[in-house]
Amino acid sequence: MKKKVLLMGASGSGKTSMRSLIFSNNPASSTARLGATIDVEQNHVRFLGDLILNLWDCGGQDAFMDSYLTTQRSTIFQHVGVMIYVFDAETREMNKDLEYYRDCLDSLTQYSPEAAVFLLVHKMDLVQEPKTTMFEKKREEVQKASGDVIITVFGTSIYDESLYRAWSSIVHTLIPNAAVLNKHLNIVAAACSATEVILFERTTFLVIATSTASSSLPASASTTSSPSSISSPTYTSSPPSPLDPHQMHPKRYERTSELIKAFKWSCSRVREEFHSLELDMYDFTAVLDEMTRNTYVMVVVHDPTIETAAIRLNIRMARKKFE
Ligand code: GTP
Known part of the structure; x- marks a missing residue:
């Protein structure tokens, strides 16, 4: 059984870094050397016996995003099991990020209405203000942008276990049995x-x-049935x-x-x-x-x-x- 996982978000938000940490067991320090992803990088990871994760790391530069939402729309968004959308916690372009996110969500609901949606507010280690307050603010913002779609939000960082925790939860929802x-x-x-x-x-x-x-x-929180229930921040310790x-x-x-x-x-x-x-x-x-x-x-x-x-x-x- 193949499950398609879309990894999306603005350029530099940290998508390839998390893939490198979780699936290649590379140290966080090595991610500084990563270059921007060109178009889509696909990986197959055999997870359990017959469960294969088909991971689509979608480069986040504007030109690529525009192409996913136009010419490549059906290719990208069909047969998706999970979409993971990454927001840089410290982004200066939140409005633009949210606009792209909304467009991706529209495409996803059209082509893969059953897909689960996970949002990661990433690079939480860089946040100066009280992390919980900031996370709550972002959570409300992304919830509003998601309309009626059920979402699960995690605060993550490659420098602590929050990322691992979020990915465990995500993968847990993909396991059929x-x-x-x-x-x-x-x-x-x-x-x-x-x-x-x-x-x-x-x-x-x-x-x-x-x-x-x-x-x-925390996966139990992700199988929510109401749009208002989002998992509590895994970042707060x-x-x-x-x-x-x-x-x-x-x-x-x-x-x-x-x-x-x-x-x-x-x-x-x-x-x-x-x-x-x-x-x-x-x-x-x-x-x-x-x-x-x-x-x-x-x-x-x-x-x-x-x-x-x-x-x-x-x-x-x-x-x-x-x-
Ligand atoms: P594109 O391939 O262009 O879409 O970018 P990307 O989303 O794949 O970003 P990438 O993984 O290449 O990361 C960009 C930079 O963010 C790298 O220098 C990483 O070291 C850094 N980074 C990733 N995750 C974190 C994090 O949790 N905290 C901090 N402080 N930096 C991070």
Whole structure:
């Protein structure tokens, strides 16, 4: 199954940078060297078994935008699963950006009325005024420009986990059997007496599903049924709390992904392939192991009487359900 994802927005708003971070695992510092995208750059990313993301990074210079909205209109906007529209938080041309956005939205609703729309207020790290106030202002502005179309807005930056969080949510909505995955993870969690079980995509380490579905991904907010409900800004940070069964760290997925990706990278530097990991901490144990060809699973257990060998066995037994 192929899902077309349009990545649009003004030139320099940060589209190619986020693609480079999320899908090629490049560091944020390397994005300063990126040149402007000429026309559309297409990428195919095999995500889960048979789910392929067909990512269209649409260069944002005016001449290209004008062409997407005229001669290339049907090619660009048909068969779209998701449109991600990126706004530079510090843009000096918000009116122009909104005008292009409205035109793109009109084309999208004409050619792909079922497509989900995500808006990213990006480069939040550059915002000087209180970030939440500024985000709220932008959110209202883009909501107004969207009319009756259901949208989900995130505040993001390549310099913290907000970008990863937003993309996890977006990708989560593209997974056709997400509810089934949640159910299976719940069964694994019960079998392992686990506090939580998390499924990660193999290359990007984006969170695909978790056993604690209701409290986990902000994706639940994106499946909104009313135009007025937009997800809360992921940019505003909650105070850190220890990882325990009752009060889990709000950024635990993002931090875990970051650490594992760094570890995988270190392994590749010494030409060692990364397969699995066991963490034995003071008050919990975590086992990370391959689930399928495209996923890793992490099982977090707070019960010291549970052996990691038993967790691994449960993972092995569960594999068939996830393939
Ligand atoms: P076009 O290809 O012309 O459409 O531009 P683009 O939207 O792909 O922009 P690109 O990704 O090339 O980024 C432009 C610049 O923004 C680069 O110098 C990035 O380093 C910078 N940038 C991207 N994301 C962020 C961010 O979150 N914060 C800050 N401060 N800079 C960012």
